[in-house]
Amino acid sequence: MLQIAVIGAGPAGYYTAEALAKTLGEVKVDIIDRLPTPFGLIRAGVAPDHQSIKAVTKRYEATAASEGVGFIGNLQIGTDVSIDELRGLYDAVVLATGAPHDRPLGIPGEDLPGVLGSGSFVGWYNGHPDFADLDVKLAHCGVAVIGNGNVAIDVARIIAKTPEELGSSDIVAHASAELLNSAVCDIHIIGRRGPHQASFTPKEMGELGQLERAQPFVAPADLPPEAEDAELEPGLRKTVSHLRAFAAKPNEGKPVAIHFDFFYRPVAIEGDGKVERLIVERTKLDGGRAVGTGDMRTIDCGLVVSCIGYQTPSIPGVPHDDNAGRFASDNGRIAPGLYAVGWAQHGPTGTIGTNRPDAFAIAEMIAADSGGQGSERAGRAGLDALIAERNIHVTSFEDWRAIDNAEMARARAGAPREKFVRRHEMLSVTKP
Known part of the structure; x- marks a missing residue:
């Protein structure tokens, strides 16, 4: 039978x-997966106060428990094992690595301390081992969040x-401690276009209106005539x-203000160190494009x-489209026996669920390319060696x-778990 390696234990990997x-x-x-734990974006990317979304892992657990499916964590492909070695062991290799790296802003000052990509910041409060020691300070009143999407x-x-409000979430202890002492009072959400071009979804937007100590503000002048809303698709409307x-x-005089700053683009970040x-x-x-007017403002x-x-x-060893920020492929086929799926194939678009049809398309491609017949490759036995x-x-x-049970056992009252945020902590509760 066919032996296939899937690189990445997130949604795209399990759907594949x-x-x-x-x-x-x-x-x-x-x-x-390169991490000792599975579930990728669900564990380290989904907001810690959105536990209902994380329930999709039950589906992945069912896949993991099915016959013929194995998980190998804490193994870095490209470092511990090369892609060529893996291709020599398996009939097909599917890259489902997602898109975990932040795109650069491309403006002066983005290398100053205090400038973070959302992948890093979200990883910090979600307990991703790569960002456990990230230096995040909430000692200033102002925070600027650049982007007009759900992240x-x-x-x-x-x-x-x-x-x-975060008591029932799985936000990690180091982030909770920083938030407890936060001095933030003004949060600016900055988008270069307007409300009709934003990528927010209704649920996430509605939540902002229900916060205990924060109130969202929108300048009425930034809103188009209400009659134009009729042309929008229902969700955006x-x-x-x-x-x-x-x-x-x-x-209402709440201590934290969330300002939607539509029609602004960042041009520079400044500061003394x-x-x-x-x-x-x-x-x-x-014509639908945001163009500068020359009118500058400081936040x-x-x-x-x-x-x-x-x-x-x-x-x-894998062709990469640096401009697009993804692997170079022909609808997911990179080379004979080598494929990409999900965000690794087409970039970071869509929701968690859109990975499923992508996965079936790749599975059908593999079936067609292989004729459904495996070879005499060593597969898992060769990788174990x-x-x-x-x-x-x-x-x-x-x-x-074992990691899951240990995290749940150390949870604070009301929380689902307290995550381990370092690899050695995770590995300490596993079999050597």
Whole structure:
């Protein structure tokens, strides 16, 4: 039977394993991740106060428990094992690595301390091991969040919430401690275009109007004539209705203000050894494009979080489209026996669920390319031999269950878990 390695244990990876089993019948799939834990974006990207979304892992657990599916964690492809070695062991290799790296802003001052990409900042409060030691300071009144999508809303909401509002979330202890002592009173959500071009969804927008200590504000002049809302698709129309309600609501005097700064683009970040202010330029729409007007404004802030998109990191031996920030492929086919799926294929667009049809498309491509027939490649046995030879401490799905149980056992009252944020902590509760 076919032996297939899937690189990345997030939504795209698990949907691919499910699709391969349903498309090919008998198949052996090994899901490999560089972290000791599975579930990728669900564990480290979904907002900690959105526990209902994280429930999708139950589906992935069912896939993980099915016959022929294995998990190998704490194994870095391209470093611990090369892509060529993996291709020599398996009939097909599918890259489902997502797009975990932040896109740069491309403006002066973005290298100042206090400028973070949303991947880093979200990883920090979600307990991703890569960002456990990130130096995040909320000691200034002002925070600038650049972007007009749901990630920007998540960032603003988490900063604005009270400790009590986050009590039932799985936000990690180091982030809770910083938020507890936060001096933030003005959060600016900055978008170069207007409300009708924003990518917010109604649920996330509605949540902002229900915060205990924060109130969202929208300048009425930034809203188009209400009659034009009729031309919008239903979801965006509902989002804009929330924005209109925010614009009409009197100031309630809450200690934290969330300002929607539409029609502004960042042009520079300034400060003496750290972020102190963001310079933005007023824009206007010209044929749907945002163009600068030359009207500049300064936003005082001590933290800038860029939520402008992500890119897939390269892997030695795999063609990569640096401009697009993803692997170079023909609808997911990179080379014979090598494929990309999800964000690694087409970039960071769509929702968690849109990975599923992508996965079935790749599974059908693999079935067509292989004729459904495997070879005499060594597969998992060969990979295990390499791991043993190189003395790499990998994790299994049973190890994940041990980590999961330990995290739940150490949770504070009312919270689902307290995550381990360092690899050695995770590995300490697994089998050697």
